[in-house]
Every structure is written in structure tokens, then in C-alpha cells.
Amino acid sequence: MERVPAAIADALQRTIEGGGRICVLTGAGMSAESGIPTFRGTHDSLWSRFDPMQLARAEAWCADPALVWGWYRWRMQLVRDAQPNAGHQALADLARRVPLALVTQNVDDLHERAGSTVDAHVHGSLFALRCFACGRTHHGPLDDYVDGQQKVAPLRCTACGDAIRPGVVWFGESLPDEAWNTAVDAATRCALMLVVGTSGLVYPAAGLPALARRHGATVVEINPEPTALSAEADHVWRSTAAQALPQLLAV
Ligand SMILES: [Zn+2]
Numbered sequence: 053m054e055r056v057p058a059a060i061a062d063a064l065q066r067t068i069e070g071g072g073r074i075c076v077l078t079g080a081g082m083s084a085e086s087g088i089p090t091f092r093g094t095h096d097s098l099w100s101r102f103d104p105m106q107l108a109r110a111e112a113w114c115a116d117p118a119l120v121w122g123w124y125r126w127r128m129q130l131v132r133d134a135q136p137n138a139g140h141q142a143l144a145d146l147a148r149r150v151p152l153a154l155v156t157q158n159v160d161d162l163h164e165r166a167g168s169t170v171d172a173h174v175h176g177s178l179f180a181l182r183c184f185a186c187g188r189t190h191h192g193p194l195d196d197y198v199d200g201q202q203k204v205a206p207l208r209c210t211a212c213g214d215a216i217r218p219g220v221v222w223f224g225e226s227l228p229d230e231a232w233n234t235a236v237d238a239a240t241r242c243a244l245m246l247v248v249g250t251s252g253l254v255y256p257a258a259g260l261p262a263l264a265r266r267h268g269a270t271v272v273e274i275n276p277e278p279t280a281l282s283a284e285a286d287h288v289w290r291s292t293a294a295q296a297l298p299q300l301l302a303v
Pocket of ligand 1: 184185186187188209210211212213214
């Protein structure tokens with residue numbers, strides 16, 4: 053079993069004893085450990101022929117809503133078939149012991165299913181559906197199981213009749229104001245930021261660790277590989293979320 057690096061154990065202990073807040077920023081690596089592919093499709097999938105950069109944008113939706121909705125229905129199914137891992141579980145447990153703000157770039161619901169309250173889904177959420185035209189939230193159930201290899205006609209808005217879209221942030225769209233403001237507030241006020249499973253390439257979310265640091269926080273990166281954020285972290289732990297995070301509970 054891996055031990056928490058001493059400097060990180062110290063930082064966590066100091067934060068807890070000092071009554072400081074912890075902010076956790078999670079990214080795709082956490083979901084990947086639960087078996088959710090990091091955006092790109094599997095090789096045998098219909099979707100391997102499509103570039104996610106081309107599908108995840110409003111232009112694609114307008115050109116062929118059934119194609120884009122079919123892709124999202126497939127991704128929703130992958131999430132439903134996946135289970136939260138030990139890392140998700142550990143963060144839920146940690147939040148019961150210390151003041152913790154959870155900010156995620158992930159659009160799945162694995163944190164919630166592990167028992168966490170997510171303070172900010174900065175890139176939106178797959179399951180937060182809303183009308184493409186009028187923005188009205190759609191609460192109705194999804195249609196039946198979709199095998200994930202086909203186009204699917206989108207649901208229709210009960211108010212205006214336009215198509216219902218997934219509540220994720222597409223390329224070219226700005227982040228949802230409320231989630232982003234919450235994330236900035238959490239980064240600004242925390243004493244310790246844990247950056248977990250994110251490559252640190254997608255801005256503005258990738259700017260949160262630097263923001264936390266400017267406001268005096270200690271920044272810890274937990275990721276198996278070096279990332280764009282490693283240089284600005286005070287401490288790095290080369291491990292995965294599922295392996296590392298449960299060890300923090302022993303501190
Ligand atoms: Zn509508």
C-alpha cells in the first residue's frame with residue numbers, strides 16, 4: 053500500500069488543524085479509472101470515426117442533432133455502466149471530516165454517486181438537460197436504453213418544441229457562470245488545493261491552481277504523469293486517484 057508522501061501529509065495535517073478549507077479539482081483521469089474513456093471513443097465504435105472536437109460544438113448540433121445526441125446517449129450509457137472508484141469514495145469520506153469544496157471538470161455523476169456534493173461542475177453535466185433554443189431545464193426521463201451505435205432523435209422541449217441538448221460546455225462556449233464563480237471562490241479561499249487526474253491543458257479551469265496559489269494555498273498535484281500544472285504545484289504525488297486518495301484518510 054502506498055504511503056502519503058510526508059510533505060503532503062504535513063500539508064493536509066496543517067490545513068485540518070488550522071481549520072483551513074480544502075479545494076479539490078478533479079479531471080478526466082479520475083473517471084478513466086472507473087473505465088470511462090477520456091473523451092475519445094473505443095476503436096470498434098461507430099464514434100471512432102468522428103472527432104470529438106467536431107461533435108462537441110453547437111455547429112455540429114445544428115447540422116445533425118441526431119448524430120450528436122446519439123453520441124451523447126452513448127457517453128451517458130458508458131457513465132451509467134461505470135461505478136465510482138476508491139478515489140471518488142475517499143473524497144466523499146474526506147468531505148465528512150473537513151470543509152471541502154469539490155470542483156470537477158468531469159461531466160459524469162460519479163462523484164455524486166459516491167456520496168459527494170459537487171460544488172461546481174465547471175464543464176457542465178451530461179445529465180443536466182436543457183432546451184437548445186429557450187434554455188428551459190428538462191427533467192423528464194430519457195428514452196429507453198440506446199445501444200450507442202446509432203443516431204438518436206433528440207427529445208423535444210415541452211415549452212417551445214426545439215431539441216433538448218446535454219448540459220455540457222461545448223467547444224466555443226463559455227463556462228456556466230454560477231459554477232465558475234463557485235470554483236473561483238473555492239480556489240481563492242482554500243488553504244490546500246488538491247489537483248487530481250487533470251492534464252491541466254483546458255483553460256480557464258487549468259488556471260485555478262495558480263489562482264489558489266496566488267491566494268496563499270498549498271497546491272498538491274496527484275497524477276501518475278507529469279502535467280502542465282506540475283511546475284506550479286508545491287508538491288506532486290505520482291499516483292492515481294484511486295490509489296492515492298484513500299491514503300489521505302489515514303492522515
Ligand atoms: Zn425550449
